[in-house]
Amino acid sequence: MAVAQAIELSPEAAEIAALVARSRAAQAQIANYTQEQVDALIRAMVWSVAREDVAEKIAQHTVDETQLGNYDGKYLKIFRKTRATLHDIIHDKSVGVLEEDAVRNIVKIAKPVGVIGALSPSTNPEATPVIKAISAVKGRNSIIVAPHPRAKLTNKMICDLMREAIVKMGGPADLVLSIDIPSVEKTNELMRQCDRVLATGGTPMVKAAYSSGTPALGVGVGNAVITVDDTADLDDAAEKIRISKTLDLAASCSSDNSVILLDAIFDEMLEKLQHQGGYIVSPEEKTLLQNVIWVDGHINANAVAQPAEKIAGMAGFGLPEGKIFFIVPETGAGPDFPFSGEKMTVTMALYRAKDIDEAIALTNSIQAYQGQGHSCGIYSQSDENIMKLANGTRTSRVMVNQPQSASNSGNLWNGMRQTFSLGCGSWGGNGTNNNITWRDLINETWVSKPLAQPKVLPSDEDLFGDVIARLA
Incomplete structure (x- = not known):
């Protein structure tokens, strides 16, 4: 043997x-x-x-x-x-x-x-x-x-x-x-x-x-997209976006990667984001920033979770005093628009939408590229808009009037279960949401014990109803 x-x-x-x-x-x-x-x-x-x-x-x-x-x-x-x-x-x-x-x-x-x-x-x-x-x-x-x-x-x-x-x-x-x-x-x-x-x-x-x-x-890839509609408390929204974008210098995959502002509040909200420490990059600076954040198509580890001042220095441009995160105007989504993806830096892509429907379409387009199934958010006082976004997006979490990166994994101000592991469902290639x-x-x-009273199958008429006639 x-x-x-x-x-x-x-x-x-x-x-x-x-x-x-x-x-x-x-x-x-x-x-x-x-x-x-x-x-x-x-x-x-x-x-x-x-x-x-x-x-x-x-x-x-x-x-x-x-x-x-x-x-x-x-x-x-x-x-x-x-x-x-x-x-x-x-x-x-x-x-x-x-x-x-x-x-x-x-x-x-x-x-x-x-x-x-x-x-x-x-x-x-x-x-x-x-x-x-x-x-x-x-x-x-x-x-x-x-x-x-x-x-x-x-x-x-x-x-x-x-x-x-x-x-x-x-x-x-x-x-x-x-x-x-x-x-x-x-x-x-x-x-x-x-x-x-x-x-x-x-x-x-x-x-x-x-x-x-x-x-x-x-868990799936994070690439949170945040919408601010025309009913939002703009001061509150701007402050919370800043908190979320800069928490631990955007080390979290839940950091606000893209923010969509509706036309009606675009200029006013943008001004408030700047007041919170946002810096709008010029087209030339956008190119320089892109070349620092991504190297050969991958996020540059040397830029991840670093102060804005350091990243600007790496890119070769100056940053005014008091500016702590980048605002990058963007229009498209996908590989040709890298700022539409996850950035792992204090960098926020900025989009404009005429209404909530366009914001939903933009969210889906951005997250079809990266982040589908993870999280999105909205600043709004309109339950109709909130539920429209929730129903219209392929996402596991919608944070309402909350700083995304501090909220979607649970916090004292909401009922989400506390964790650092966020399932993204089939949208993100996961087995759970x-x-x-x-x-x-x-x-x-x-x-399993027997029921005190066994269930009884209903008649075909009750169970199938008008389907019988339609399939005849």
Whole structure:
């Protein structure tokens, strides 16, 4: 009888296999935790990183390591966003019976998935590991975080803090593990060996997640388009667009990439955007800016999430004092109009539309190029216009009178679930439209009992009605 030979693993595969084994052993230790035990763990995990002194240290470390975004944006994410996410899920029931449907006589029971493999991007490396980790543990899973190499030290710092907190609460440290020296090969191995992939990052990594053979939750490309109609509070809209456009220097994929102003308020609103720090580039400066933001058709990593003054200097033109984001007049969409796409910089394309219908058509045209299914927004006091936009666009989220980048992933002023992982539906090549949370990281067992009174099929006349005659 032939003797089966052991398959020799690559060094990367062997390293990840060891991490997965540790993670799986830790997960088994909490598989039967009570709701109270689970919630105590995630509260400790957030507190370990979100205390004011620690949050300050993490925010500064993140900026120093990644050279992306700014301190204020990083601090808000680690101090405030993690707290808000915990607040959003802490009272959710995630252990035992989740729902009882009396009408269908069905009971739904939560079960852990196992080991979650999580990708963390360089643009949001401060809060992403925390939010994904507490979502995983809320479902009684363990997690292994694969960071972008540009943020590996930040990721390790945060994961180590959470590990220490877990141990102090009596849990196994290996509920949270990180790949300390990341590589594409190791990330691919993690996605192959874990039980579910939670992918946030660039398009190549999300595609790799879907191709890994492991059930994956991915996100689509962001390219938010914002409409301001003639009923909007223009001062409020201008301020919130500035907040959204400059938050963490546009590191977020939810930053306002294009703004559409209706004819009736175009000039007045443009003046208010300038007052908020917007700088309208000339045709010559537009060309110079384009050559800095894109190199060989790809976004220039050296321009991503940088101050406007630095980008202008790279492009070779000056920026007046007090100007903090670029306004680029644009008319078209698609590859021949690169400013219609995602820019990952404090750069906003500006469009003009005669009415809400043209704004909807423009939104769809822009997002057909990039960002379909992700998010759009509107500043308006007209429910008719709001619902027209919502019904007429291929989008998963419509933020109304809110700063897009601070709102679509959930905030205290709205009811969106708190996350940094935004599903974009089939429009964006994803399996879900959800703001992804712990509920997407569990299995559910449905217990079905017979109905007290069985359903009765209606007569053909009631069921098919006039269809019978029309098909005769």
